[in-house]
Amino acid sequence: ETVLSNPSGASGSYFVNNGITISNTNSIDFWGGNPPDIAYMITLVYDTSTISIPSIAQTQITSLTGNSGDGGWTKAGVLYQNSITDTSDSNGEVDMVVTSGNGYAFQWQSGISYNAPSANSNGGSISYPTDVSLVFPSTNSVGGFYGSSLGSLTQMGSYETPTSIASSGYIGLFVTAHNPSGTSSAVFRYLVTRAYPPNGVMPSVSFGGVSS
Secondary structure (H helix, E strand, O other), X not given: OEEEEOOOOOEEEEEEOOOEEEEEEOOOOOOOOOOOOOOOOOXXXXXXXXXXXXXXXXXXXXXXXXXXXXXXXOEEEEEEEOXXXXXXXXXXXXXXXXXXXXXXXXXXXXXXXXXXXXXXXXXXXXXXXXXXXXXXXXXXXXXXXXXXEOXXXXXXXXXXXXXXXXXXXXXXXXXXXXXXXXXXXXEEEEEEEEEOOHHHOOOOOEEOOEEO
């Protein structure tokens, strides 16, 4: 159920072998830009079915390789957007990523001046493998989380409202560079999407005196 998308002149590839490896070549950062400037240049592998909000999307990343002169801003992670297009300035993009030198980053579209995320929170120290997650309690509240496993996550920044985010859209895994020099790549172990739990409380199960 995956399709490779190389919009706005970006080029890249992916292969699956005990996980998925995504490589990005000749691209510029997917960050706050419009053609003909910095413009939605990512290598994206996305699920062809949509998810509905409220929901949770999470992936585990086992490695990220940046390229020369990227300033630590090569990124890899999980992305949500209303539709599969590289031209909309009202697509509700939001992502949670690892970077090659600036910790984790939670990014979202703010305003309609750009067709990509244009606001972010970043920080933290990455230790691979690591999980990153997008949590959607509603279209008015989206959070980015990171940590060492599905059960141990820390929020990056605050809950935000991406501009024009819809109640359903596409989830994908991606790599984006910060300059057009060399190849950047990341290895992902899995992608999990699931319904947001009632009242925001994850269910628990107990066996005798053991609870988890």
